[in-house]
Amino acid sequence: VFHSIFLDYNILGGMPAVVKEYIERNTFEGSLDTQKQLIADYKEDIRKYASGIDQTRILKVFHRVAPQLARENKKFQITKVASGARFRDYRGCAEWLVDAGMVNICYNMEFPELPLLGNYNPDAFKLYFADTGLLVSMLDDESQEDLRANKNLGVYKGALYENMVAEALVKQGYKLFYYKKEDSTLEEDFFIRSTASLIPVEVKAKSGRAKSWKR
Known part of the structure; x- marks a missing residue:
């Protein structure tokens, strides 16, 4: 039962209008239309x-959040946003999308150690939707x-679970950081700080022990 409810949450997200539609109809019918209207409102904003x-550039970044999350390497790549796109442009x-409350940003740490705020690359980051249900509404029609x-x-399982964890951490007041180096197999989906401790958070879409971080 819990797993079924958890999947429902991943599909619906927590936007009040979407949840209200689901409760009133007791079905997903209509929830997608509400989600798509919210996305349309975001674009209009x-x-x-x-x-x-x-x-134009902000809209292009917004449109590429979902496809880039579906990739194994979830680091957001500006070069994939448009042909000839350059980071400086x-x-x-x-950051505009973050300030608008549309997405959450997760920065790559230089080293897996404290302090967090003085130990990250501002040009290397992952982007997550502020609401997981809106991520679903941005997927292709077949996947929806x-x-x-x-x-x-399907192939979006890892992206949905990771987005959900990112959303939950932000709502708990945490800033998002991850660790991944191109020349190393050592990586971690998220790091959060609790008092004087650095806590790794591994998101696993499948059961089993995490292999990426030795604790």
């Missing part, structure tokens, strides 16, 4: 409040239908 040429776009009809998470 970008067009309304972002200035000048940044509008998109500087500040991700499979999720709602069969609760089959």
Whole structure:
């Protein structure tokens, strides 16, 4: 029962209008339309409040959050946003989305040790939707239908679980950090600080012991 409810939460997220639609109908029918309307509202806010040429660039970044989360390497790559895209041209776009409350940002740590705020690369990060249900609404139509009809998470299982954990950590007041180096097999999905301790958080879409971090 818990697993079924957990899957429902992954599909719906926690936006009040979406949850209300689900409770009233006791079905996923209609929830997607509500989610898509929320996404449309977000896009309209970008067009309304972002200035000048940044509008187009911010929208491109917003559209690429879901596809990049589906990749094994979830680091957000500006070069994948558009043909010929350069990081310096998109500087500040991700932060704009964070400030608007649309996405959460997770920075790559230079070293897996404290302090967190003085120990990360501001140009290397992962992006997560602030609400996991909105991530679902940004997936391709086939994946959305499979999720709602069969609760089959498919290739997006890892992305959905990781987004859900990121969302939960942010709501608990944590800032998001991860660790991954290109020349090392050592990596961790998230690091959070508890008093004087650095706590690794491993997200596993499948059962079994984590292999990426020796504790």
